[in-house]
Every structure is written in C-alpha cells, then in structure tokens.
Amino acid sequence: MNGPPSAATPRRILVMGASGCGKSTIAQLLATRLEYRLLEGDDLHSTTNIAKMASGIALNDADRLPWLRAIAHEMSEPSSRKGIVVACSALTRRYRDVLRDGDTSTYFVLLDGDSDVLRARVDARHHSFMPASLLDSQLATLEPLGDGEAGVRVDFDQSPDAIVDDVLEHLGESSE
Numbered sequence: 001m002n003g004p005p006s007a008a009t010p011r012r013i014l015v016m017g018a019s020g021c022g023k024s025t026i027a028q029l030l031a032t033r034l035e036y037r038l039l040e041g042d043d044l045h046s047t048t049n050i051a052k053m054a055s056g057i058a059l060n061d062a063d064r065l066p067w068l069r070a071i072a073h074e075m076s077e078p079s080s081r082k083g084i085v086v087a088c089s090a091l092t093r094r095y096r097d098v099l100r101d102g103d104t105s106t107y108f109v110l111l112d113g114d115s116d117v118l119r120a121r122v123d124a125r126h127h128s129f130m131p132a133s134l135l136d137s138q139l140a141t142l143e144p145l146g147d148g149e150a151g152v153r154v155d156f157d158q159s160p161d162a163i164v165d166d167v168l169e170h171l172g173e174s175s176e
Helices: 023-034 046-056 061-075 093-100 115-124 132-141 160-170
Strands: 012-016 036-039 085-087 108-112 152-154
Touching: 012 023, 012 093, 012 115, 023 036, 023 085, 023 108, 023 160, 036 061, 046 061, 061 132, 115 132, 152 160
Parallel strands: 012 085, 012 108, 036 085, 108 152
Antiparallel strands: none
C-alpha cells in the first residue's frame, strides 16, 4: 500500500495463530504497509511465563490473563491511535475478547493451515522460549474466528507478501 490507510481500515489489527505460522513476519509487513505501530505480543510476556514455556510447560489461563491485559493496554495507548498491528497467538475467543477490550472494530488475521507444514516450520527454527513441544497444546487450544469477530482466515503456506496482499484485499486496501 502506498500512503495512509483509508478511513474504513481498522485501526487495530491482530495477527494471530499457533507458533510458527508467521505472525511476527506478517504483522511487521502489515504495519509497514499501513504505516501503523507494530507490537510484538511476545515482548510483553512476564519472565515467569517465559521460563515456564522455555521449560516446555504450556501456559494456563491464569498465566495468560495478565499478558493479554498488558497487550490490550498497549493497543489502547495514544501511540496506537493512528493504528496498531499486533502479533499475538490469541488462541481462544475469550483471549481475543480480553485483547479487544470492548473495541469491536478490532480486526483479526488468523494465519492457519496444514499442521504438518506448521510442525516442519517449528522443528526447523529456534525460538527463544517457545519449544516445538508446545505446538500440540497450541493447536488443541486454537479456536477459529466466530460470530461477531471481524477478520479473515489466511493460509500461512504462501509467501509473506501474498499473505499481506490477501489481508489488504480483505480490508479493501490496494496492495500496490
């Protein structure tokens, strides 16, 4: 996209999905193309959560709630008023409800696809605190977008530029 987004473009876009789906890459590209602030949700995890995940222990709802609230707070900060793109797993509807914090205009980009492709990606990379052993728990927890959740499901098994073009097309933005 060249220039600022249209008035109809959501000001809050959350790129979500399981580990290895490309959330960070796609969020970065979207933020750049839309000229929005970028927030990497992983940066707001507590040291306790990071240590737990690094040990191969999946987070529970009590672990996630303060993290989700911290992300929601950042999404509502004045520095995000022009627009923000967030990379965050947002695996369940109730997590997404916390992230939305009442803002029903939040737009979700669910990066989804073949679990074998995802597993191969996760096995081939090193994440500082998200071991491949936690992928199954994420896949079991992941809930698709439901009624009342504005957004789009995009297959992650394509180039990052193609994914961003697809998202921008769904948002009604030119991808040129």
